[in-house]
Amino acid sequence: MPNYIFELSEKVSRKTVSFINRYGINIAADLYLPKDFNESKKYAAVIIGAPYGGVKEQGSGIYAQNMAARGFVALAFDPSFNGYSGGEPRHLSSPDLFVEDFSAAVDYVGTRPFVDRMQIGAIGMCGSGGFAISAAKVDRRIKAVATVSMYDIARAERNGFKDSFTEEDRNRKLDAIAEQRYAEFEGNPPALTDRGAPIGFDDHTDPIGREFGEFYSTPRGYHPNSITAFTVTSSMSFMNFPLLTNMKSISPRPILFIIGEHAHSRYFSEDAYELAAEPKELYIVPNAGHVDLYDKTDAIPFDKLEAFFNEHLSN
16 A cells, blocks of 8 residues: 555645656656645646655655645655666666656646646755756746755765765775675676665664654654665766756756755855845745654645746646
8 A cells, every 4th residue: 555654635636647758768647636626627737756765655645735725736756666666676776767757757647637737836855856857958948947955966975974985984985885786787686775764763762863864764754665775886877977966057947945954954045045046036944854744734834845846837
């Protein structure tokens, strides 16, 4: 069973859908529609990407439901190789493919007769924030993009958290990946990274790991498809392909960066904001951390998101 971490609102309907991306991978998604949906009308659409390691039954589904309740057609999807989407080996991660999934989602919603192709926006949560921005740089069908608790996965893989890697650190990691590639080429199963969200955490657990564990590894956010680990060899492509170069090319389409006041990831959004051209906005949620904005609906600024997309997706 899908095992959604939230109850379906009476203000929306939800439909399981799927579509094929440019690489021939079947993408599993949920389409959320306003309760008073009229198929003869044209709606603005918002595509929501899950946090890195998450699936559509978690935070991105919460966002899709709330945006649909505000009158948007909203689509939450599982990235390639993860969740109920296709692709082998499982739990592979790729900057190119994860960015492509956003454009494939645009293909899908833009061919629905009840969606206005000139009114399509995207929301990227955590790692999907970087993927949504990267997609918007080259996919001009995305007319407005918002990020929530953004992680720049490419920067984190190449430089470590808060750019703490030395060149020696990076080379050691790349050498380990190279040996793992040999092992897998010779028939060994793909190795997975450690869980980003530890199980059995306590007061001595690293605070960032504990924050993720309190969501993904407890009934609050647990889903069996969300193991918060990826194939070890996936890191190589992220280290080689940055996501946020040439951000100025998104202008004059707007970007909204949403981040919690106390988020450990705050520096990603602040630095990306500096790189972006106008129109842009950095919105700080008071007293919120990184994961608070995954599911705590009393903290998530849905009114801000509604106003942003209503303004910038209007004809």
